[in-house]
Amino acid sequence: xxxxxxxxxxxxxxxxxxxxxxxxxxxxxxxxxxxxxxxxxxxxxxxxxxxxxxxxxxxxxxxxxxxxxxxxxxxxxxxxxxxxxxxxxxxxxxxxxxxxxxxxxxxxxxxxxxxxxxxxxxxxxxxxxxxxxxxxxxxxxxxxxxxxxxxxxxxxxxxxxxxxxxxxxxxxxxxxxxxxxxxxxxxxxxxxxxxxxxxxxxxxxxxxxxxxxxxxxxxxxxxxxxxxxxxxxxxxxxxxxx
Ligand SMILES: *Cc1c(COP(=O)(O)O)cnc(C)c1O
Numbered sequence: 001x002x003x004x005x006x007x008x009x010x011x012x013x014x015x016x017x018x019x020x021x022x023x024x025x026x027x028x029x030x031x032x033x034x035x036x037x038x039x040x041x042x043x044x045x046x047x048x049x050x051x052x053x054x055x056x057x058x059x060x061x062x063x064x065x066x067x068x069x070x071x072x073x074x075x076x077x078x079x080x081x082x083x084x085x086x087x088x089x090x091x092x093x094x095x096x097x098x099x100x101x102x103x104x105x106x107x108x109x110x111x112x113x114x115x116x117x118x119x120x121x122x123x124x125x126x127x128x129x130x131x132x133x134x135x136x137x138x139x140x141x142x143x144x145x146x147x148x149x150x151x152x153x154x155x156x157x158x159x160x161x162x163x164x165x166x167x168x169x170x171x172x173x174x175x176x177x178x179x180x181x182x183x184x185x186x187x188x189x190x191x192x193x194x195x196x197x198x199x200x201x202x203x204x205x206x207x208x209x210x211x212x213x214x215x216x217x218x219x220x221x222x223x224x225x226x227x228x229x230x231x232x233x234x235x236x237x238x239x240x241x242x
Contacts, residue, residue, distance in 0.1 A: 167206030
């Protein structure tokens with residue numbers, strides 16, 4: 001194992017320990033939690049190392065970046081998530097490159113994905129999984145659907161035969177103290193519970209919330225998927241000029 005692979009394996013073991021402790025505090029089992037390894041900006045070799053350490057879910061935030069790395073990663077049997085904002089004009093490409101789109105925030109985008117997924121179904125592809133991204137941060141530049149739009153968006157997606165609506169994703173504002181994110185996580189969990197009951201949708205069971213600095217709080221509040229980049233792969237290189 002090369003040095004980087006050993007570090008990633010060790011980081012993963014530490015993340016699982018943290019997951020177990022947080023789940024334990026909430027009377028939950030760590031087996032209920034899926035770690036989505038956020039590999040944006042990291043090279044294909046790092047992804048392979050995480051896979052070899054046991055990770056089976058990966059998240060990327062840009063269609064093009066994943067398209068170029070994917071060519072180097074044939075044969076890995078993992079679930080690939082798009083977790084970043086998706087523009088409608090890239091929906092068709094994204095539908096062919098990812099198993100799940102975790103950032104659906106409009107009916108227009110869902111319609112584009114449905115169309116692409118319908119075409120892929122002719123070639124034997126299974127339904128495209130989607131999460132609705134909820135806007136938790138009041139700041140205007142932040143992405144996600146407004147809360148009041150969720151029931152309408154959910155009903156529209158449930159009418160689309162080639163999409164499978166699995167749940168919600170959300171990102172609270174960034175705080176130094178992760179405790180301050182707790183009310184946002186709790187709120188998202190309550191929205192998820194209410195929608196699941198309203199929709200009566202069996203598959204609506206995924207709650208994707210929590211990142212490297214706050215996933216313990218998210219797990220205590222009910223996360224079923226956490227999206228972890230830095231704690232697994234190390235700091236991301238910063239683009240020049242930032
Ligand atoms: C980058 C990113 C993450 C991972 O962030 P870390 O703080 O590095 O764990 C999670 N979710 C989304 C949507 C991201 O863009």
